[in-house]
Amino acid sequence: MSDAYQGNLFTQQRMVSYEALATSRQVAEATVRTLGLKETADQVRSHVTAAAVPESALMDITATSSNPEQARDVANTVAAETARLIMKIETSERGGNPAASAQILDGAKLPANSSSPRPVRNLLFGLSAGLILGVVFAFLRDIFDPKVRDIREVERGLGCQVLAVCEPGTADSPALVEGFRTAERLSRGLSEERKSAVILTGVGRESDQAAVAGATDLATGLAESGRTVVLVETDRKMPGLAPHARPAQVDRFGRPSELVTVAPNIGAVQANDDVPARLLARAAAVIGRYSKGSAVVVACAPASSSADVVELAESPDVSGAIVAVRLGVSERKDLVAAASRLSQGGVTVIGAVVQRKGGLEASSSRRRFGRTRR
Template sequence: MEISDYLRILRANWWIIVLFGILAAAVALLMTRILPPKYQATAQLFVTAGGGPAVIEAYQGDLFARERVRSYAALAASPQLAERVADQLGDPTTAADVASKVTADPVEDTVLLNITATDQDPERARAISNAAAQQLVKLVYELETSTQGDPPAAGATVVDYGHLPAASQPTPIARLLVSLGAGLVLGLLVAVGYGVLDRRIRDPRTLAIASDTRVMSTVPAGAIAGSSQTLAEDYRELCVQVRETGAKVVAVVSADPQDGRTTVAANLALALAEGEHTVVLVDGDFQAPELAAKLHLAPTPDLTTVLHDPATLWSSLQIWVLGVEVLVTDPAATELRTMAAADGIGEVVKQLRDAHDYIVIDTPPVLHGSAALRFAALSDGVLLVGRSRRGHRGRVEAAVATIKGIHGRLLGSVLTVRTRRGRNVGRA
């Protein structure tokens, strides 16, 4: 995929990114209310090596002190020190509470040791860190002093007592910003993944790729226009492009139902009739014929009547609007399923071709029977309709392959959208 494809995906799925950002911010605010802020206070010890026969030179003493720092860090986490701190504080704090709140971290390449206490109360955090530092100094002195009374081999001194923390760690603002950033990044990844895996027809580009044809127009998938005055301009543009193909008989097809195929066929016929052209609109959807009901025409006489008696062809045509006649199909006809294979259909199309400027045929879905292929073979070209956010790319690809399998001529494709997005939106 190209960068432009990813940008298109992000534009289409921007709401996912926003949603994840809002959810992350909401979680951060909720956690701030549920989990009280925690404060940290740090006291610092300086570890020195004492004089004695084991320590001869200053450099060796420094190395010795650094080794001692790591040992004192372990002592700071010991149960014994925790008990001493709890006794010094003289409050309900237990040794277990102290142990869970105190940490000791040697400062790298130095003889300094940081004693940090974390608590929900800033004053209590300072008190615990200072008490731990003081008790560790005493414990070190006791351990480093030999029973023979020799000077301690090493010692620790408090060089900086803990100060009153000014802010919690992390601050609510920092937690909010981090959560918001993480939510936006996660939303970005989800949006891209969703767009890559989403196989729906979303815009003219995806329809053009699936159908391997150019998208002639993006049209509203609303109601059928009742006259030229209410016809959307998009259909006039589609009409111009259809005329440029030279096709006189046009089969309007789709992969599945509910793609807006009947609306496109009727409105295209209305647009072709402008300029004093004669057009006949044929309801070839033997599975679910709808033109009679949608155009408020009588269900009979219909196509099945003509197939039984070809002499009734001209009397079976009903005038819809000036310039457009309609050959409907009666939904109640019992033999509709076998009509697609009738030999008389080709003769009907031939007679209509000779008497009209254009013929527009509304067919059944390509993947739901053979009738659409029958009309595609009889037409000069096929117009494929795909529905935005409802059509599936795999289904459109299968329909195109089926049409090409009978050597049908694909004039182009039309994208139907739920609402009008403007004349130039998404042109391909």
């Protein structure tokens, strides 16, 4: 029994060498000659695998080819050539019986089905790989992408709710309707608190147009609800609130021509001074002068880079600030900086106005102002 065990152990150890023989160049060259293949020995080797069955003296030889008959013939020929080579190697030069021999137990048969491609398996693998890559990509984008892309991120960053989402579109887009509803809610809130001034500010310079669009939408909504509104520009770097405004020597409120008429029930104080400090001082004066009888909407420089919003919010007539954010354009660092400045300055954040990327000129209120006849 000991001799049988040692013989079996010897054979299993030799199987490692036999695997190498089955995929050797010598066996491949003999296979090419025997079958008259047009392929080279290296090409045949690339399509042949050999694997010893664990804890046995058996070895499986597999050949692949686009031609099933050729695959079968190559597998059988490689097996025969490997057995012949083993016999030669294991036979002593002095002759006699070989120390070990190999024989084919089961010859390769014509395969009923192709081993590859497997459409179902490949589809499942592709879907799984795509899902994993998608999750990894989303994770990496959240880490490395500097842009704000999600409404929930805006609400978390500013600690307030999004009041309106402005979709790129035409002058009759739902953004204006939502702007009216938001304005009406704010109007009722301002009346109850006896504070009638609101500041519109962006999180960064790229949000200036969104802030202006929010200011004009809010003003239009308040005017539609029957209130008189004063729009105030405080920064010449921002797009004009009323590029087609009609000057008036005496405004519709009966006050000197500090205001220009931009639409029914809406007047504007334009930023026509190059000194920022004077513009800010004038805005503060306008808030105090007009807020007793009108709603005042102020378009202010970005909160992330300017303290103007904090200074203006110190007025007792200011209800708070609405922050404009452009998804896919505004950056996280600016959102964080704006939230920090507003919080440290004690500014009440009423809410946020979000504008999706694209269609900046689709601000419905600004188009309405643009149609005002001179």
